[in-house]
Amino acid sequence: MTLITHNDNCPKCASKEIELRSFSDDIEFRGFILDVENLQDLHCKSCGHSWEEKTQVQHNQEMLKIRYAAIRDKERTKQGLLGAAEIENIRNLFDLSQRDAASLFGGGYNAFNKYESGEVLQSFAMDRLLRITRAFGINAIEFLKDVNQNTQFNVTKVNAKFSKIPNYNISKATDQLILTSRMQANESSARYVNDFFPPAFLIDSKKSNSRRISKHES
Incomplete structure (x- = not known):
């Protein structure tokens, strides 16, 4: 887990002790269980609350799409199709x-x-x-x-x-x-x-x- 200082306030306790975390997780997507790396969220060190803002949502969606495309390309390879x-x-x-x-x-x-x-x-x-x-x-x-x-x-x-x-x-x-x-x-x-x-x-x-x-x- 990567911890990076973030300037936003916690929406739950208003603390400024916020970290931008980078992590991996298993996500179910379109019938696949995908091991997705480099996901991000915001975490409050004071109260433990975690959430995603628009930037993290967009980033995580892109990481998910990249991982999904890689899985689909493996299927293409099996079938002899262009990647x-x-x-x-x-x-x-x-x-x-x-x-x-x-x-x-x-x-x-x-x-x-x-x-x-x-x-x-x-x-x-x-x-x-x-x-x-x-x-x-x-x-x-x-x-x-x-x-x-x-x-x-x-x-x-x-x-x-x-x-x-x-x-x-x-x-x-x-x-x-x-x-x-x-x-x-x-x-x-x-x-x-x-x-x-x-x-x-x-x-x-x-x-x-x-x-x-x-x-x-x-």
Whole structure:
């Protein structure tokens, strides 16, 4: 426990002998028991009263969110999904705000806020769409913008655009991804990947082990 002199008065006995304490505690949050470190409260040395003011409440909520996000990232790792930091890095790579990314990739208005905070795990379809975008760069972003504008596609033209990408990038993407025809119903951009991305970098469905994509939103 860390004791730091604080200038406020105790709301119970008006004493000025107040300490800002730093401690750890087990907190139940969204079905998990989290061991959260670096929590803070105020403690009166005179009467023993403890309380939190706005500053401590905000600090403790942030510590709880950080710990929760770490636990959720462990679950992502088990399932082979991108971590919160990786999702944020992909978004920043293309200078997209969280709302811009949600509009472009799908998943809902606050999807990327929830993905990056750990509140929601991205689906397998969304995860693969993000990996494709990271591998193929701005061409993928432009493609998805066209998709979201309901553009009629010229397959030859689209294939020509992606043919400019080095083969090692194509191999890198296909080595990481197995796309199936089962996509999340609420993720239109992810479904379009299966329908419209050039077959040059999609794994032959006959060679891939197709499996059911289960919903991971919680």
